Amino acid sequence: MSMTQTVVKKNCIFQLNSGSNPNVKTDKVMRPLSSLKGKVLFLLFLMCISTSVSAQYDMQWIFGYGQDRDLKFGFTLMDFNEGELEVDYYGPALNRYFNLDFGGSTICDTTGHWSLMSNHCKIYDRTYSAISGENIITPTGLSENCIRNGEDGSGYGSYQSFIFLSDLEDPSKTYALHKDMHIDFENQDLYSQDFWFSTISKEDSTYAFDKKYTINDARLHDESLTAIPNKQKNGWWVLMPHQNSNAFDRYLIRSDTVVRLDTQRIGLSYHVQDIGIGQAAFSPKGSYFAKNTEKHGVLLYGFDTETGQLSNFRAIPYPDSRNVAKGLCFSPNERFIYVTTAENVYQIDLEQDGEVFHIGYFRSFDEFGWPVGLGMIFPGPDCRLYVSPGSGTNNLHAILSPNKKGMDCEFVERAIELPSRMPHHLPNIPQYRYLTGCDSTIYYPFTTSTNPPPGRNQKRMDIYPNPAWSEVHLLFPSVEQHKQLIIVNTDGQKVQDIHLTRGSNETSVDVSDLPAGVYWISDPEGIFETIRMVKM
Numbered sequence: 001m002s003m004t005q006t007v008v009k010k011n012c013i014f015q016l017n018s019g020s021n022p023n024v025k026t027d028k029v030m031r032p033l034s035s036l037k038g039k040v041l042f043l044l045f046l047m048c049i050s051t052s053v054s055a056q057y058d059m060q061w062i063f064g065y066g067q068d069r070d071l072k073f074g075f076t077l078m079d080f081n082e083g084e085l086e087v088d089y090y091g092p093a094l095n096r097y098f099n100l101d102f103g104g105s106t107i108c109d110t111t112g113h114w115s116l117m118s119n120h121c122k123i124y125d126r127t128y129s130a131i132s133g134e135n136i137i138t139p140t141g142l143s144e145n146c147i148r149n150g151e152d153g154s155g156y157g158s159y160q161s162f163i164f165l166s167d168l169e170d171p172s173k174t175y176a177l178h179k180d181m182h183i184d185f186e187n188q189d190l191y192s193q194d195f196w197f198s199t200i201s202k203e204d205s206t207y208a209f210d211k212k213y214t215i216n217d218a219r220l221h222d223e224s225l226t227a228i229p230n231k232q233k234n235g236w237w238v239l240m241p242h243q244n245s246n247a248f249d250r251y252l253i254r255s256d257t258v259v260r261l262d263t264q265r266i267g268l269s270y271h272v273q274d275i276g277i278g279q280a281a282f283s284p285k286g287s288y289f290a291k292n293t294e295k296h297g298v299l300l301y302g303f304d305t306e307t308g309q310l311s312n313f314r315a316i317p318y319p320d321s322r323n324v325a326k327g328l329c330f331s332p333n334e335r336f337i338y339v340t341t342a343e344n345v346y347q348i349d350l351e352q353d354g355e356v357f358h359i360g361y362f363r364s365f366d367e368f369g370w371p372v373g374l375g376m377i378f379p380g381p382d383c384r385l386y387v388s389p390g391s392g393t394n395n396l397h398a399i400l401s402p403n404k405k406g407m408d409c410e411f412v413e414r415a416i417e418l419p420s421r422m423p424h425h426l427p428n429i430p431q432y433r434y435l436t437g438c439d440s441t442i443y444y445p446f447t448t449s450t451n452p453p454p455g456r457n458q459k460r461m462d463i464y465p466n467p468a469w470s471e472v473h474l475l476f477p478s479v480e481q482h483k484q485l486i487i488v489n490t491d492g493q494k495v496q497d498i499h500l501t502r503g504s505n506e507t508s509v510d511v512s513d514l515p516a517g518v519y520w521i522s523d524p525e526g527i528f529e530t531i532r533m534v535k536m
Helices: 036-054
Strands: 003-009 012-018 060-065 074-079 086-091 105-108 114-118 123-125 162-166 173-179 182-184 189-191 195-203 206-214 236-241 247-254 257-260 280-282 288-293 297-303 310-316 328-330 336-340 344-349 355-361 377-379 385-387 395-399 411-417 462-464 471-475 483-489 494-500 506-510 517-522 531-535
Touching: 060 105, 060 114, 105 162, 114 162, 114 173, 280 328, 288 328, 288 336, 297 336, 328 377, 355 411, 462 531, 494 506
Parallel strands: none
Antiparallel strands: 003 012, 060 074, 074 086, 105 114, 114 123, 162 173, 173 195, 182 189, 195 206, 236 247, 247 257, 280 288, 288 297, 297 310, 328 336, 336 344, 344 355, 377 385, 385 395, 395 411, 462 471, 471 506, 483 494, 483 517, 517 531
16 A cells, blocks of 8 residues: 655645556656646646756766876866857876776766766766765676775776666656676576665765665666656666666656566667677657667667567667677767668668668777777767777767768768867766757867778777687787787786797687776787687
């Protein structure tokens, strides 16, 4: 039996129905208002919603890692607020290990200035204070990665598994959704056991971490955490695929409440060997949900922002998806899907039955010898798409005219030279364009160059299996003399040598002693391209 309670928040009045299950709560409904007083309060409620919906929660992007500015470490701030994109050095990271990337998330307040960030270990405000306390917010799975040499570590260790969401009815509330990740060595599998919902409140300028509880009762796919506002724009939809299944849990996040609706089965199953690390995203008008995968290409679903239901599933294959499928993003007009692999960018035309157009190939090295590749993609408030480099470099790519077909979309390699390095990918943010659209009048101050970047003529290497457990095999053009490759971790430290013998074109490498994580196999002479390796 449920109890009814009236709650007043910022002049917004709701009638709350609280059920007995703390993990699955019922939605909140408007209280009937008939008196003059009620009408006044109703107008205040509309003002509350209007303020929240018009807010720009992604007008500042902050990301980076490390502290030595001379070597281009620290935080970069991309600011879209003043009618022009400004990119500046923001300062050193919290410590030399701290990473703010795709494993974490950031959010702005209603004025468009960043207010909270997380590397999926703790939640920090603008003063770098850990408002979530000293404990790791996701205490299971890979939590040991969060502490390194007694300091806050680089991050939790899994992609697209943490996200901030604003309360669209109460600007003083922010939510954090975060999943753990477990490694099943016996079955060579990854999964999430616990899916957490945390709430954060703000009074004056002070944030407080309120509560945290799990909201799932099934093992989940370990990544793919994203969100989009519902049709009424007063809550958020989150879809979460089950482990090794085509079942999706549907969550509606609204006014401090999580509603888990019935599970829907549709499309192909999410097996980690088939899916890889590819990005999941909603389209800006809410018509689609999609996932970039290695085996199947793009998994595309129709989506209903009123019910949260998926429909009309289809898989759209594209060349090279097996070469580490990565980023996925829709154009503002929803006609095109852009996808990246480790070294290629493709445009998929949904008006031409999924026609695939190759936009460009990119793999080079920056001035410090770091690989510059391709990674996750996010839509900017300026109607442009920004493509991560997929490595610890200080270069960011851009798609300047994403509504145009083919090469007219203007994919620009190394479009922005950042003041600090990016830890592979931009932090995870939800689909804000459904709230406010985008503003194409925001000025883009960077010029483009027709000169090809260095490193374009490198020889290709192939790696399998990837992810790897104990051994990897490398294939490459025959070497004319003895040669050495190196394995580098995400901090840029060499962790292992690989010796190639004269005349060889393949080799096996024992990686069993390496800790689980992401590594790069690199050629110090720059003859062979750098490739990414995931050690399980």
